[in-house]
Amino acid sequence: MQSAEFKTLAQTNKLYQSLDPQELEFLLAHAKQVLFSSGETIIQQGKKSAGIYVILAGTVIIAGQVFGEGRVSLASLKKGSIFGGSSVIVNGPNATSVIAETEVQCLLISTALFEMFSLFYPSMKYKIMKEIAENSCNRLITVADKIRMVVSGMDMKARPIFGQFVESLTKPAEVSYEDVSLDRKQLEAMPPISIFNNDGNALLKSAIILLATNQCTLIEEAQKDCSSYFVVKGAVQSSIVEKKRVAKISILGPGSLFFPIPLINDQFPSRIHYTTCERSILLKVDQKFFNELQHNNIKLWYKLFDLLCESLIVLVRFTEKLDIRVTSEIYNR
Amino acid sequence: MCRILSYLGEPIIAEDLLYKPDNSFIKQSYHPIFMSHLLNLAGFGMVAWDIASHQAKLPYIYKTTQLPFYDENLGNLATKITPYCLLAHIRGVSYTDTQVVSDQNVHPFIFRGTNLALAHNGVLFEFSQMKFDLLEYIKEEYKACIRGTTDSEWIYAILLSQLSQTSGEPSVEDLSKAILETLKIIQMVRRKRNIVLNSPVNLFITNGKFIAATRFVFDYGWYPSDAHGLAHLTYHSLWYTFGERYGYYDKEYKMKGGGKSSIIIASEPLTHDSTTWIEVPEYSLLIAHLEDKNVKIFSHDINL
Known part of the structure; x- marks a missing residue:
């Protein structure tokens, strides 16, 4: 040609x-x-x-x-x-x-x-990444919906009513560094939070610290709030919940980032449920911070978007494996 | 941190699991893909059930503290036996002179008079503080059987004590209950002793009829302040693959599709290509057993 x-x-x-x-x-x-x-x-x-x-x-x-x-x-x-x-x-x-x-x-x-591209044309890399991220969101929603259908027809144990009640009442509490004996310097050194260090760590200035007990819901399906979270200590479970039945996708430990899908593109519905599965310390970052970053510090936004994209792809891969598991395993019955 | 391999299904030449694949079990002793910091050089052990052997209900047991990749006897044996069920373990311990490397500490553990074997990947943080509290949960007949110094052998003794019969075949439900009860006992004692730091407990249990495996960590994500470089900080991996038969197909080792008569559950895939393997999610119990030559896989989320 x-x-x-x-x-x-x-x-x-x-x-x-x-x-x-x-x-x-x-x-x-x-x-x-x-x-x-x-x-x-x-x-x-x-x-x-x-x-x-x-x-x-x-x-x-x-x-x-x-x-x-x-x-x-x-x-x-x-x-x-x-x-x-x-x-x-x-x-x-x-x-x-x-x-x-x-x-x-x-x-x-x-x-x-x-x-x-990261060096010479980061905006071009971002556009390609955005396209890949949106494709991944589409794939995630398709697979998640398929799993929801399978789970709804399965003879799977539902969450106990007491557990649901406790979960609905349990909210994470905003705390200070001192309250949870958290050393700011250690936190700054922790990947991926360390990528923000060049700018006096704008993320830590903006984020709030949360202490959450076990079984505390952080992101629900169909949630409008697009706050994101970093796990500092403890662990969070991502799941697909259908008719009070929980199908576990994966566990996110210290250093992990998670966020609702509409953060990538608000046209997409959020399909994934995030709940603590240990008592946990988390950083919560409001969507406003990301919006401001896009206007005030575009380079940092690009770096952050790389992280978002990577987390999303890993989530899609685990969800695809869950799709296999719910049909090949006799799961939670 | 250790590596564990288990297999249940069509009889297979042990060499195809231990030596042949590009990330074979023996290779994992010195070059594991899914673990950092540590090599697994403190002993190799294997129990294997072979239908053609004398007293087929009981397994071959092979244990050594020799480095497995230099072990000629193991190499020869692996080319001869064709087990339908196998559990193998390579032990990795921290590089300190306080570690006891001996035959008695080599997994899998299988007490005399029982047909249930257990291998463990992980460590109970501050075990020395809690071990004597665990004694009350161990039946008298098993207390005297503990010969080594590992936390794993104690976990094994607790597990046996939760089963009503150990020489027979516990049902999937009984086994599942006993495993969860064992974890609850350990958790209770940890709480009593105020031990709240990350402690992985990936257990593999088999009696030749089933394989049960846990992927579990107590207090995941809570590390000691001087934790940098410790081997047990990550959530230890656990993978499985199933199909008709495991072997060399299309120029690589993998499960041949079309059926579900064999399963491998292992700390990590036996090949660099992990796309035909499934990673078991954290906080899970997986039980595979044969029913009319078909593997049935039960899985449960562990919420203690």
Whole structure:
């Protein structure tokens, strides 16, 4: 394909439409055009992706080794779709394989190039990350809804009424550093909070410290408040709750960040329930802080968005595993 | 911190679990992927049930403090036995001269007269403060069986004491109750002694008919102030995979799909590719048992 033709094709893509001319020029100069013949494996399940692929023409199949079923097709992606991004962001293996269904033309943003964006065009990296994050939100909601349907039809134990009552009454208490013997310097050194240190740690100035007992609800489904939390001590459980039945997704320990899905894009509903599963010390950060960061300290916002995106992708992966578990295990019965 | 491997299903050459995969169990003794800070060099132990062996209901038991990757006897044995159930453990302890490295401290523990084996990955913080409070929860016949110095053997003795019969086959429900009761006893004694720091208790229990495994930590996320570099701060990992048969297919070791007659539950996947494995969530109890040559997997959230 001639480069002018390639450029025209690339510019019809939604992601590129969001890029400014300088960014687009840089991208087209450095990203590779790659071609795959029908049936060719573009990404192998269990291997790291070479980078982020954007489909310019053709269709790919997402396929995976599914427990007890062998290899099955899970979805197909068409022109304009992005794949391979999750593997790049978490620096881990792909959860599924990607196979060309037809002849496929892709733009490949290699992992190294993507990392280079942080230095030269962080806004472009952010736009790509946002696209990947929104795709991940869509995937999360689809899988979460599927799990909710399975759980609602399962003969699974419901939360005891007393437990529900206690949970509804238990609220985290705002405390000071002294109240919980927390050393601010130690907290500043704790990843990922340490990324804010260059600016006198604006996060710690804005955040409030919470002490929560076990079984304290922090984020509920359909919640409007988009506050985010960092776990300092203790642990928090993410779950899907349906008809008072709780299906556990994962546990977040010290150093973890969690937030309601609408923080990424308020068009998405929040589907995940977060409750403490140990007595815990948390930092609560109001959405206003993130909004201000986007206006006053965009570089820091980009760094934070990287973290949000990584946490989201990990959450999606655990939710996908829960989807397998609720059908293959006899769970909480 | 240690590594544990368990298997239940179609008879399998032990070598395919212990040596062959690219993250094989023996390799995990010196190069574990999912643990940092520590190597697992303080002993290897294995119990394995083989249908073709004499007294098939009882397992082979192999224990040594030799480094497993230099152990020629183990290497030879692994190419010969084809167990349908196996529990293996490699022991990792902190690098101090206060640690006791001996045969008596090598897991899995299996007291004479019982057919129930237990291996443990984790540590009870301040165990010395609480161990004698635990005595009242251990039946007389098991007190005298404790020969080593590990907290794990005490946990094993408490667990046996919660079961009404140990030579027979407890039901999934009885086993589940006994495991949860054991954890509750430990928690109660910790509270009594005001021990509130992170203590992981990943237990693997089997009698050749089932495998039960916990992924659990008491007071997760509460570390001592001088905690930096300690091995037991993370939530110890636990993974499983299931399918028709485990072996070398399409140029890699994995479970062949199409059925559910075999299961591996382990501290970490046996291959670098973990996408065909499921990570067991924290605070969970998993019990797998064979029913008409099919593995049934029960799982419960642990809320003490």
